[in-house]
Amino acid sequence: MRSLLIALSTLPATAMAEQSADAVNMLWIATAGALVFLMQAGFALLESGMSRAKNSLNVVMKNYMDVCVGTLIFWAVGYGLMFGTNDSGWFGSDGFFINDAEPMTWGVILFQTMFAATAVTIASGAMAERTRYNAYLIGALVITGFIYPVFGSWVWNSGGWLAKLGFIDFAGSTVVHSVGAWCALAGIIVVGPRLGRFGPRGEPREIRGHNLTLVALGGFILWFGWFGFNGGSTLSASVDIGLINLNTQLAASAGAVATMLLASITSRPVLLTETINGSLAGLVGITAGCATMSPGFAIVTGLIAGVVCVLGQQLLLRMKLDDVVGAVSVHGFAGAWGTVAAGIFYLEDPFNSTRILVQVIGVISAFAWAFLGALTLYLLIAMFIGLRASAMHEQRGLDLTEHAEIGYPEFPMHTAYTAERAAEMEVQG
């Protein structure tokens, strides 16, 4: 009788404790989701700063709007494809247009929406300065609604075939970053380089970004948001967040230091853009294994990611591929390395060849799916809608031609295209 009374008296307390834990978890997921959303601002600043002034607004608009269309399509279709019941192992089959769910699910949908937006926005920087606005958004819609969630269902859905193999990608080095980067790679192949980017003998010509301060600020904001990106992937307010975010910080720092050292060793100037991309490569690299790696190995992962990023960018230039912001090497090559590193440096069982093989299979399947899917997508867009802006639009700049605005109307800039010209276009429609 006494024990029954004790049990009865503790029931509300247990229920309250569970409710309280749920509330704390939800608070963390919502906060982390907001941090990941802030990364969009980081991307916008970084990509805009690395573009010429005449295209700076267009880049920001693409970043702004791909979140918006991406959010809607991910809620409608993407979430169901990614996290719905996945009996086949290839895609989810329910949870579309979701309006009824457990309270915790709403937080997860919000958080995952931000991830989808991160994946899709990677292409905007790579394809900047010569891609038509509407065509880009159609591409973004298909990537967020189909290409990204289908691959996500292979890894983050408990029924996914890669998940069943034991593939490790804690916060998405491959699922988010590499998938986004392989789509970007397909995009820059189809859209082609900017006018005059390569000389007659194929030598790359430098096209400097218009504001490197924005690039640095964008880098800081991305780094800050990454604590939500990786830390939030626990999907609960757990003590694991400490190690995850420490690893995140260490890898980012190591990535930047690696690029600096590489520049010094090869007697090249230490460029701000390269250094920031190095830190971002470190962040991308650690994203897969941030929860399952010791801090020492996180540093190694970041260091190598920084080197991979620099060499990857050089490889792309040799292949005459024009990636304006270095997105393919930062998110693609460093993401692939980080995913393999998550298998190599796995905390409980490092250097296990079977696990490493699974990681390699995951990396290859991500490339095959995302690259070929996006290549088909962009080729279709190019064929039926038109992906590349006209030479006239490239001459005028996409700010003026796509939005009838210019980024710095009151600044004296040496350009033939002034605020008055933008106003005229606005009036003419």
Added chain:
Amino acid sequence: MSNDLSLRRRAIYTGLRPYLDEDALLDALMHWENHFATAPRFTLQKFVAELCKDGDLRSRRADILLSLVQALSMPAGSLLPDPLQHRQVPVNVVVADDSQAFSALMMSLFELMPRDTHYHMRLDMLASLDPRKLPRTLLVAMQRWFGDKDVLKPVSCDPALLRTIVNRCYVLLCERVGPVEADRLLARATDLAQQQQPTLKRAIGQLL
């Protein structure tokens, strides 16, 4: 140099006149001016060979060559007038602002180019002029300008077409010197043309 060219052009025109109708004659003259005007005299045979490679002219090749050699030896007073000068826009015809702006902008742009770029861009632009897409008067004016560094005479023309030519020039400039330098040159050329022709400021802006 320019007078000498005009004289030789008249000689070529006089030599070919009995064999070609007016349109074919002007085409042949432009071909000569673009490819043979500054070449040594013995290349005249090659010019005639290209001219007579098909059609009725093939059998008259020797006659045409003889006619040209004779015309080139004739005194100036015996030659027919320069057909291109003759075809220039009369002074009393009002040429639209767009066309004047086009001339001013293009000439400013080429004036600002470094010597080496200038030389290559003239060749690039000459090669890019498509006779099927351009009105003959504009084609002739541009070929003359690019061919012998004469001024670009304003020719009345659709503004959209002029914009396309400016853009074509920008694209070639991007390929030749890179987009950053191309943007800089275009901006400076716009400034220069607008300073030199303040009344055409708006028209110049509309070409960009």
